[in-house]
Amino acid sequence: MKKRQLIITYLLLGQLMACGDDNSNAFCDNHADIHQQHVDKVTRVNVVYSENGELTAKLSVPMSDAAETALGENSNIIKITAESSCEVISPKIVNGEDYWQSEYKFECGANNKLQHVSIEVLNNFPEIQEVEAHIKTPATNKNFILNRRCDRPIFVL
């Protein structure tokens, strides 16, 4: 085989390896572009963790996807782990037109480092297919989408 043919063969092989799983990921790769078209039907989570150790999570979920009673239980929605325990404030639920709006609050204190936050909505509400998350910590903000069909968060929002 001539040198040039050899190089082209390797380049094509490389291309094949690179594009091998394109079809299965096409939905996830392109989803950020079409997300706006169905944004009003998606569950949203806004979490703010402040410097004084207060964590507030606001959930907006289509009524068809969750029951009010289930939203009233903190542990159905959010579980947190910090160096020491945090004070749990009772959740508030507001009945919107098509959505349940609920709020969950934890007072952890400024010197009580937050370690782990588990948002349980995909686990406990099988009707929810996608979550749009906005999370703010004292250092940074991250906005992303989680869709059951994708194996990783989609960060391009």
Add this chain to the structure above:
Amino acid sequence: MISMMQRFFSRLGVSQTCRSAIGYFASLPDQPKSNNPAYIDQQFSYHRRNVIVIVTFCYGLGYVCRLAFNVVKKPLMDAGVFTPEELGIIGSTLLYGYALGKFTNGFLADHAHVGRFFAAGLFLSAMANLGMSFSDLAWVSALLWGLNGWFQGFGAPSSVVSLAHWYTNSERGRYYGIWSTAHSIGEGLTYLGIAWLIAAAPKGLGLDWQWGLWTPAVICIFAAYLVWRYLPDRPATMGLPTVADWKSEHGEINPDVAKESVWKTQLRVLTIPSIWILAIASSSMYVTRYAINSWGNVYLQEIRGFDLFDANLFIFFNTVAGILGCLVYGLVSDKMFNARRPPANLIFGLLELGPLIVIFYGPQNTLILGIALVVYGFGLSGILASLGGLFAIDIAPKKVAGAAMGFIGVFSYLGAGLQDYISGKLIYSSQIVFTFPSQQQDFQVFFYNYDKPIIFWVGASVLSIILASALWKVRAAD
């Protein structure tokens, strides 16, 4: 030399095959000198062109195998393959390996066929990158990356030895300058090219992080082939005269050189307090340098919200500005301060520190961030050229300038390595994990706070400038 090494290994009980393999890397025996001036001219012309092209181009390509891991750090963190602490440990092993290589490989390169020696380093570095792409065990990756540091250390001494054999004293500065641009070739390829492969579309190809290690491996194998094929051994091994004889350009021989053994003078370097202060100053500045090189793009993505491609583009601009910083530092210290380094050190130190503060504590504006990174790169490269080399050569006796450079180099890379570990640990200690469990899988998103590492990085620069300024009255030796 070959026979001496082979006798040494024979006494150690090393097999004949191993001894032959070691012999393969040794410089070949001298050949009878050619008496054909046309042949000699033609050979010198051919090999001198090859030497400068190959050492510059291939040393630059080799850099990709050293730096690409920095580009894939963020994807590795996001994928949960390694924690920042583990990444810090892995990154630091490369710098420890490189520090070790600064000592051992310099000695080896003096006795080696540099083409084969350098090629072996590039090839082994490629293998280390390949190995890294298949490893999700922190200790395996740390071991591979530490070895990579040592393999990476084959390049610089081989290049310098090659330049010494093929260019005269009066030419060497010019060609050394050309060779010094190699790191920018490497950093450019890494922070633009590799970042382009990994960055999400439309700015990049969006390939998996493994491609960020496979591609450098392929590049380094290609570079190894070029070096093996085109980088020559010493002129004498081809029946050629020394380059000084060929150009009839001999330097003056200092009669004092013979009075004290080099080894004795080398030890004397360690008793000079200024050298120790300079070593700590350089080491502290290397903390900042490698903090930005290793964690800068991760910080820009994690905290400032840039995507992988833009974050690496910023780091690329900062390294390019460094080329200008090196050149201007030499000019300023020579012309404006009559070859006194401390005043120039202070100016360039402040040019490094000011923008560093703006980067981390200044307004959240992309243009200001870009300008600050460029000025920072300019100032950093200038002061590093001095602390890591030029000033050391000024202070040390000239015949052991190499030892002084080696001592400061080892200190600097130990500082850089320690930085990677400490930075990783500090970043990891701030980690908050957000998990979104579902029946199919657990999504994880990591949050970090860089406040403590930033204090460490800026503090290291402040310490370095203070120490460098403490040498205000130090004059050049010899």
